[in-house]
Amino acid sequence: MAEDFSARLNEMPEGWLQAMGVTITHATKDEVRAELVTGPEHMQGYGIVHGGVHCGLIESLASIGAALFALPQGRHVVGLENNTSFIRAVRIGVKLRAISTPITRGQRTQVWEARVIDEEDRVVATGRVRLLCLEPEQALAGEQVKGVLHPRQT
Numbered sequence: 666m667a668e669d670f671s672a673r674l675n676e677m678p679e680g681w682l683q684a685m686g687v688t689i690t691h692a693t694k695d696e697v698r699a700e701l702v703t704g705p706e707h708m709q710g711y712g713i714v715h716g717g718v719h720c721g722l723i724e725s726l727a728s729i730g731a732a733l734f735a736l737p738q739g740r741h742v743v744g745l746e747n748n749t750s751f752i753r754a755v756r757i758g759v760k761l762r763a764i765s766t767p768i769t770r771g772q773r774t775q776v777w778e779a780r781v782i783d784e785e786d787r788v789v790a791t792g793r794v795r796l797l798c799l800e801p802e803q804a805l806a807g808e809q810v811k812g813v814l815h816p817r818q819t
Contacts, residue, residue, distance in 0.1 A: 667693035670733060682725055685718065690762075694734040697726040697765045703757050714755040714789075719781055723749050723792035726765035727777035731796045734770050739801040741810040742775065749792035753783070760784050765794075773798055 670692040677683060682699075685706065691698040699722065701707075709715040724747045731742040755761065765779035774797055781790040799810060 667695055667733075669693055670729075674729065681721060685721065687722065687725070689729070692729055692733065694730060695766065697730040697733075699726055699763045701761050703755055703759045703761065705757065708757060712756065714759075714761075716749070716751050716790075719751060719790035720747055720749045720792065722761075722763050722781060723747065723765065723779040723790065724794050726763055726779050727792075727794035728796065730765055730767060730777055731770070731775040731794075731798075734767070734775065735798050741799045741803075741805070742796040743799065743805060744794055745774070745797050746795040747792060748794075749790055751790050753787055753789040755783060755789050761789065768793070771798075 671689040674682070674689040674692055682689070685701060686704065687699050687701045689697065689699050701722070703714050707714045707718045724744055728742060728744060735742050761781055761783060763779055763781045765777050768776040768778055774795060776793060776795050778793045779791065780788055783789050799805060
């Protein structure tokens with residue numbers, strides 16, 4: 666059984682997940698799940714959840730899963746493409762669940778898909794994220810990548 670990194674992710678003191686109130690409920694190299702309750706910080710002008718919240722949630726879960734797969738080989742991952750479809754509008758106070766699983770995991774790229782589901786088990790958004798696998802010595806934005814989830818780091 667794959668190691669679950671959800672507790673480590675939820676202990677991170679800052680970042681997009683923390684700012685959005687996202688709780689990772691399961692995080693392995695084969696599946697990542699999360700929950701969040703929509704609040705004022707998630708709303709756009711029409712009083713519904715901003716599409717960027719769905720995009721960010723989908724990309725975050727895909728990135729976590731892809732990283733957990735790549736890190737044991739000393740690799741890191743970065744997103745190349747995020748295609749998110751908004752299926753159903755969501756209002757404030759709704760508990761959302763999201764799940765992401767891999768479609769393909771190669772040496773150079775990975776593709777993950779995700780669904781965001783409301784309290785009535787209705788799909789509110791779906792997405793697919795393509796990620797690039799970086800070699801250990803490869804720089805990102807001019808700096809060496811420092812992973813926070815590497816299984817060999819304590």
